[in-house]
Amino acid sequence: MEFTLPMTFSSEPRIITTDNHPIRHHMIDRDAMKVLHVLRDNGYAGYLVGGGVRDLYLGMTPKDFDISTDARPGQIRKLFRNSRTIGRRFRLVQVFFGGKEIEVSTLRSLSEYDLDGPDAVLAPNNTYGSLGEDAQRRDLTVNGLFYEIEGNTIIDYVGGIEDLDKSVVRFVGEPERRITRDPVRMLRAIRHAGRLGFSIAPESWEAICSHHEKLPLCPPSRIRDEFFKDLHSGSFTVWLKLALDSELFFDILALYKQALSKKEKVDERPYREQLIALAKVIDRSSTLAKESEKRGLNSDFLLALVLVPWANSKFDLVHQQLKGAAAFRFSKILREALDRELGVQLNLRRSIRQQMVTLLSNLPQFLRYREDNSWPRWIKKKSYYKSCALFCELYSESLTGDKAELNLSSLPQESSRSEKPKTPSSNQGRRRKSYNPAFSSSKKGVFGFKK
Template sequence: MSQNGHCPDIPPSPVPVIIPATDHPIKVHDIDGEALKVLYRLRDAGFAGYLVGGGVRDLYLGQRPKDFDISTNARPGQLRKLFRNSRTIGRRFRLVQVFFRGGKIIEVSTLRSRSEYDINDIDKVLPSNNTFGTLPEDAFRRDLTINSLFYEIEHNTIIDYVGGVKDLDQGIIRIVGEPDRRVTRDPVRIMRVVRHAARNGFRIEEQSWQAIIRHRHKLDLCPPSRIRDELLRDLRSGKSEPWTRTVLKSRIFTTILPFYAEILDGARGRQRQQELLALTRVLDRLHGQSSDDYRIEIPDYMLFTTLLVPWAEERFDLLQQRLHGPAHHTLSREIRAELDSLFSERFNIKRLDKEAMTTLLVNLPIFESHQQKETWPKWLRGKSYFADCSRFARLFVEAAGGPAVDAGLFAAQPRQLRHEAADFSGKDSGHGRRAKGRRGGQPAFSNRGKGVFGFRNG
């Protein structure tokens, strides 16, 4: 930080490039109606309001934004008076959520002078007036040039301080400011660089690429929950295959999941990499079918397990296992112990989720085998984990070159309908039964080894 408290990446007296309405593709009618209401009310009250960040980026690229975020020179208290249907959230950097019918939320933030992670004392609660800034300060504190654009409705122009429009035109992902310093201050920016490159099919600018290579190990310094949340966003993005290619090439993948380091080397390692790409390709096909009326919802534990299949094959020769009874129970314990060891602190994965991951892995061989034979024993159909394991096995079979799994099995819909879809045998799978004290569909482990596969009978 410079002595005046502002980010040293901001040049003196920055002059923006103003792109008139005739020279860019964004039209007012492309903007969400509620977002326009917020912008017009800000204008009528004498404040400046701008559509910012990903909303401008996506509209410029001809895509439909997921969110329409707004920045303004109005302070949070002024916003709360202006929008009665709102609330203030955030501890260090407050923003206002404006609520509309149907559960829609438009987030409005006051222009800032710097990012949360560019402040020296990260634990210090700053005075509320210590972070407000100007339009150029807000642009230069953002991560990427393509996310640092402002759109104003008065003249329908794009305001560009950092060359973001040129980078959009050329398909480039570029870190704002000095890449090494920005990445060092917040290593999670590494994952955001890769995400936006994968999602848009853009290339990463060379200095930005070298910075994330040099500093990828600093991801270990980040809170596990942040890495977990970023990883899950990438797996749900519909672009997880190109994301996987990039994190494998940059070795970010083995920084995030270090137990893969030795597995991915050599000829066998290339095979395992291809397996990872095939699995994420299936995730992308499934997530690509989501829409406003039809949402694909793959549970967190299943997404994590998808990344673990090549590891489990290498570590336990998983797909060659056809175990029953005590031997199957022993394998369950070994896999669970490994997961506890590997994820004791990494990602803050819940105990129940680790149990679910173990269940999916240990049962994959037998479910994959019956999937190939298209036969389902009565005892297997009645298991509480049948629906989840059969869905996961179908996902795996598609990745291995088999028939495509029905996306309807992963649709966010009433539980009963999903059971009927998952139970292709025509009989109620029993997955919907909720045992007391544990999550429905996930078996608890038994120390006595009774029941099929060493699980307690549900």
């Protein structure tokens, strides 16, 4: 069978030497360098890959330092006792250094699907390959770069350096095929354009606008996790504008489709302006959290802010004046609407949905107390007082532009974003768990055991 290579694939890479790029060894994380040296000293090739190379080239500090190698996962595990293997579709190794982890993956090959179209048979995800094949499997050209420490050179098979120099985000290969293969790539494209301040290549942008409706084909949990990353990115405003223009936003939050979609005869400008104003407030809170090295606000808190324009449109939220049983009934109606229109779509936990209902349903009352500058003692004793008060302040900031005081340390925060990974013990997985017998006070007991 004869395969046709995608248009951005080059069998001969462009090699960028030391004199033509800014990356130096001292800029790379010490533990990542240690991993690269161990691989090299044991006869394996090792490369810094992806976002780490991209950020260093742009003069930014990488969030992660990922490594690719020609060593197989089992061989990597033998070299690093402080490691574990993760992943189902493709196995990779996490090497632990205190509370930090370095991900080491084996170079992968192109599948027949990527080479010969969507009707070809998918090759196993654990098919290992060459450097060029691995570069071709990556989502964006700016993420398809490799850095090797021997010659201090950057290896570019996909035109990533040229796109970095031109500030362009571009899919690797044919955009339509890459989107069909994994629609989540559309979210990554607009994310990197937003974070880096880049434009999106015309053919890539056209493909996103034409195929945005394929996004819901992905598992809801993947879409949710990708969306939450953008909520906390600090560049959510730029992301939101791109997501609205491409209509990807309506595939993530379908409850906005009727109110905002270009296909409906509704003036979208007020909603768009409200959303962008709220996005600026969200970005300020995320930036403050990063600068102060504190954890950001919970994802449910930020998502509830994004939903205020929808709630205003559907329920006239901020003008509600309900008390007692009427307020309880309204919160129940709001909860049912969120469960129906968002809970399943984003696979949100019940606790997250309930927290969002608490923030939204209390907003009208808190706005009135804020306007009157009169806060009853009883409401200050409520467990939700601090969160709802800040929610009210941030919403007001989006309306007036007057910056609210942000005291992140006194509020529930995004704990999962800074949890340190647990270093696996040397005998992890070797011991069997021991359980005590189960007893029951019923007449015949459980599994034959009587109390």
